Amino acid sequence: MVYNPEDLDPLEAALLGVLSLGLPPSKAAGDDTFRVDHVTAVAHALQLGAAREEFLAGGGPAVTPEFRARLREAVVSLAARELLAEQSPGLPAPAGGYEEGLLIDMVDPDVHPVVLDQYLGRACMECLFRDERVYPYLMERYASSGEVWRRLRAGGYAE
Numbered sequence: 001m002v003y004n005p006e007d008l009d010p011l012e013a014a015l016l017g018v019l020s021l022g023l024p025p026s027k028a029a030g031d032d033t034f035r036v037d038h039v040t041a042v043a044h045a046l047q048l049g050a051a052r053e054e055f056l057a058g059g060g061p062a063v064t065p066e067f068r069a070r071l072r073e074a075v076v077s078l079a080a081r082e083l084l085a086e087q088s089p090g091l092p093a094p095a096g097g098y099e100e101g102l103l104i105d106m107v108d109p110d111v112h113p114v115v116l117d118q119y120l121g122r123a124c125m126e127c128l129f130r131d132e133r134v135y136p137y138l139m140e141r142y143a144s145s146g147e148v149w150r151r152l153r154a155g156g157y158a159e
Helices: 010-019 036-047 065-080 118-130 135-154
Strands: none
Touching: 010 036, 010 065, 010 118, 036 065, 036 135, 118 135
């Protein structure tokens, strides 16, 4: 079956779009704001016209347990339709250290689900970029990621 962004739940589409951005791993970047769950939470909140902190726990980089559960459901749903493949996560270890109560889902910021439908992933990313509420945030993340990738490559990352 061929899917388009409008065939997906808005959170599923946001997740596929964020996974397609090419952001650096948060542990390597040393910055929890590059976590896929964090970026997806902020982008999805902005899509809905809510405050960017809507799905963040205490306004910090960690997402709320409710959002984490919804994100987990989105991952399972997308995997069931073979639009992404989950990778086995390691121990929960966000860049800031061990986070109590963190469930095994999007917990290892360096082990993201793999987008299997690259066309759909890019289409979802384009939808996020076309949203004027989301665009400034994603462009800031994208610009910052370029600086992080340059620093990582200069340090021999992924050689």
